[in-house]
Amino acid sequence: MKRKDYAAAIDYYTKALDIVPLNPIYLSNRAAAYSGQGKHEEAKNDAEMAVAADPNYSKAWSRLGLAKFVLGDAKGAMEAYKSGMEAEGGGSEVMRKGYETAKRKYEEESGNAAASESPREGAGGAGGMPDLSSLASMLGGGAGGSGGMPDLAQMMNNPMMRQMAQNLMQNPDMLSNLMSNPRIAELANSFGGAGRGGGGAPNFAELMNDPSIREAARNFMGGMGGAGGAGRGA
Numbered sequence: 001m002k003r004k005d006y007a008a009a010i011d012y013y014t015k016a017l018d019i020v021p022l023n024p025i026y027l028s029n030r031a032a033a034y035s036g037q038g039k040h041e042e043a044k045n046d047a048e049m050a051v052a053a054d055p056n057y058s059k060a061w062s063r064l065g066l067a068k069f070v071l072g073d074a075k076g077a078m079e080a081y082k083s084g085m086e087a088e089g090g091g092s093e094v095m096r097k098g099y100e101t102a103k104r105k106y107e108e109e110s111g112n113a114a115a116s117e118s119p120r121e122g123a124g125g126a127g128g129m130p131d132l133s134s135l136a137s138m139l140g141g142g143a144g145g146s147g148g149m150p151d152l153a154q155m156m157n158n159p160m161m162r163q164m165a166q167n168l169m170q171n172p173d174m175l176s177n178l179m180s181n182p183r184i185a186e187l188a189n190s191f192g193g194a195g196r197g198g199g200g201a202p203n204f205a206e207l208m209n210d211p212s213i214r215e216a217a218r219n220f221m222g223g224m225g226g227a228g229g230a231g232r233g234a
Contacts (some may be wrong), residue, residue: 008047009033022164024054031063035070043067053164058087058095065098074109077102162190 013030017023031046035094047064050057063083069077085091091099 002038006036008035010037012022022049024050024057024060027053028057028060028063030141031060031067035066040067040070044071045181046185047080051080052167056087058092059085061087062095062145064097065102065106069098069102074102074105080108100167102138 003203005224010030013026013033013072016026017030027046027050030227031043032042034043034046043063047060047067050060051064054060061080064079065080065084068074068080078099081095081102084095087094139188
């Protein structure tokens with residue numbers, strides 16, 4: 001990265017993520033490398049995954065803010081920088097500057113910034129529980145056959161997967177942001193979704209239609225976070 005060899009950095013972090021999926025540092029650093037190449041959509045995708053894995057990792061919020069700003073989402077950039085300041089516990093000069101720049105841009109675009117804006121409802125409602133069917137679809141529902149099913153127990157036993165699920169419970173808005181993120185398919189594949197004889201992404205939508213599995217997943221996530229409070233970045 002210091003030599004600005006972004007292609008080599010992307011290759012390195014991609015290999016590292018094959019070994020340690022959802023590592024927020026690797027995701028955030030790959031996001032920075034993508035930004036260096038001008039691939040801001042890819043940078044946004046990685047940064048979103050990084051903050052979902054660890055909302056306290058402020059560098060990932062900064063990289064998400066930059067990517068969203070360059071992509072023309074001033075409001076999203078402002079929210080990302082705000083979450084980054086909260087993660088830092090006050091806000092560094094760089095984070096505050098990014099926030100102010102995005103805020104000014106948002107105000108220019110919307111006419112009067114702080115106009116009546118009602119808070120967005122999260123995907124999980126007041127209790128903070130994400131929509132399990134949405135989470136299922138996010139992890140590859142509707143694309144593959146039964147042979148490509150990843151090991152659900154393996155996924156739930158992975159500490160990074162558990163942490164991400166807990167973070168999504170606490171901040172259902174984050175779940176909404178991840179719904180269109182192509183990195184989710186990569187995550188499913190890393191847990192055995194592809195190449196296990198099924199030829200394609202696992203059909204989690206069908207899996208979650210099984211009442212016993214749906215209840216097990218609900219119990220699993222409910223046991224981790226209770227009634228989901230105010231998550232970071234809300």
